[in-house]
Amino acid sequence: MSASEQRVYASEYASSLDGNFIGGQWTRSLSSDWLAVFDPSTGQNVGRVPASSVEDVNVAVHAARDAQKSWAKTAPGARAQALHKVADAVEAHFEEFVALECIDAGKPVSAVRKDEIPSVIDSMRYFASAGRGLSSLAGGDYMEGVSSTVRREPLGVVAGITPWNYPILQAVSKIFPALAVGNTMVVKPAETTPLSTALLVELAGQVLPAGVLNVVFGTGPVVGDALSRHPDVDVVSFTGSIETGRKVGTAAADGVKKAILELGGNTPVLLFGDADLPSALDAIVAGGLYNAGQDCMAATRLLVEESVFDEVILGLKERCSAFVLGDALDPKTTVGPLNSSAQLARVAAKVGGLPDKATAVLGGKAETDTGGYFFPPTIIVGADQTDEIVAEEIFGPVFTVQVFADVADAEAKANDTRFGLAASIFTTHLGTATRMQNNLNFGTIWINTHLVISPEVPISGFAMSGLGTENSEAGFLEFTRVKHVMVDSRI
Known part of the structure; x- marks a missing residue:
């Protein structure tokens, strides 16, 4: 058709x-x-x-x-x-x-x-x-x-x-x-x-x-x-x-x-400095923008080791900018609209209500010229754990990027949430991956991939x-x- x-x-x-x-x-x-x-x-x-x-x-x-x-x-x-x-x-x-x-x-x-x-x-x-x-x-x-x-x-x-x-x-x-x-x-x-x-x-x-x-x-x-x-x-x-x-x-x-x-979920994505960054960023952007981020396991809450923060932001921008926002029925579209006018308003309100210390370095405003419910891929930096944009599920194509200092800091920030549905870890260090998978309080843990699901494997939510x-x-x-x-x- x-x-x-x-x-x-x-x-x-x-x-x-x-x-x-x-x-x-x-x-x-x-x-x-x-x-x-x-x-x-x-x-x-x-x-x-x-x-x-x-x-x-x-x-x-x-x-x-x-x-x-x-x-x-x-x-x-x-x-x-x-x-x-x-x-x-x-x-x-x-x-x-x-x-x-x-x-x-x-x-x-x-x-x-x-x-x-x-x-x-x-x-x-x-x-x-x-x-x-x-x-x-x-x-x-x-x-x-x-x-x-x-x-x-x-x-x-x-x-x-x-x-x-x-x-x-x-x-x-x-x-x-x-x-x-x-x-x-x-x-x-x-x-x-x-x-x-x-x-x-x-x-x-x-x-x-x-x-x-x-x-x-x-x-x-x-x-x-x-x-x-x-x-x-x-x-x-x-x-x-x-x-x-x-x-x-x-x-x-x-x-x-x-x-x-x-x-619901608010999936932490832990990106360590030793990760294969190009491969990791490909998986993260795909996992964050699929279905316009309207997924309880979306890869939109990034925790990045401080040493690679600038490189990660640059890579995110490049990849997000390559996605095509448009009519869902257009074969060229890779990011469609949000599901409803109400959902568009919710996402726009969360991004529009950022604290002064936080900034949208890409996107940030709804695109409503066509009458559809479009919100572009957006990247937010500078927000803290307690800010709503980080603490609560966004359910839109919006990445928040925070830094962590070491493994303990990454673990603490990842688990500092009322949600416990999924998390992902990007690292080439076996010990780091093992510690994280054991200590993170989430029902599904992905290592060096994201949003991979099949009917044969269980989906269980921890906490709320x-x-x-x-x-x-x-x-x-x-x-x-x-x-x-x-x-x-x-x-």
Whole structure:
């Protein structure tokens, strides 16, 4: 599809969404309110989806509950086969997903076509197969005269609440593991990015039994809260901010149900003077500007050894200046717009509110002439640990660069954060790398690389970056419960 064809398709598809997908079919919302969907590259309205009500949530959860027992009794191999057919359907609609993801999230089309949708399909196929044989305690006689076996069972109905920065990828990372082990699901996509998830659920509905996978559009305070509190929801899987995650976790706790929370991050990138600087800077800039920095693991909080500070700033400027800011549907674009006008305002406010001692040595101001939500690659120097621009997640294409004096200083500054999602270390010294990987309080540590992720490896947030694990076998186990069966073998 050309850019114009992609925009026509997205608009036509959005216009068709006059309800929620519940019980295997599109069902008109019980609410009369709507949420507008905008193209981040132009600021123009693409369409709308329902701002659903608590009653809509009830209908969807009941459909999922009705379907769950039968789906749980389906053999794991048959569930895997069905999920592979969903992956086949997504692959057959590859270009449609490219269009919706670019216009939903504002991601450059070249990256979405080359990297993101292929990764999504690969993840689907991994999750579809990996749920067939999860580990558990081996059966045996652990007490005299009594034989033990352990069953791993689905939890029941899962509520999936997904973020706007990776709409389709985050939907898949929740939906496929949960369904593969026998749960059913109601998913609520982010308000600004509902389209690619809608198409995924619609295609899945042509394969899966009615009610196994449902989507309800709406706001967090209404739909997200209702799902988190619903007595027939057994587990809530949420990805988003710490502040919203607290609300989801509190609502789930009130119902004594499990909450899997993948929350924010503020990733320290430690760049030592002995590192291979050209290679390191290539990885850092790519990891900081992918998806316009709207990634909870983005490589945007740099801690640089003082001896190479000037060289690093020069290298960052050169590399950032080579990136092309523009329309997400332009193949030449390498940095697209921010996701929404609200996100643009947040990033602009953080950069505009710098303390006097801090300076933007590149970028620093929004570019709004086109009507889109554009913020250029920006480099900030002179800020301290306690300044908001360093202490809090920026979620934009903005690098902060601080200096450290030695290994101890680097370690202290890296760990001086309420977040604990990811960190990276660039050094050629094995001892430094070993000390850092052992002492940094983050769930994922990269050494001499950044933002390398696959569905086989776990993502876990420490501290206020979350609870639980996504991806890998550990991610599957989050959606199961363990039942211990003991038989008196003397009878």
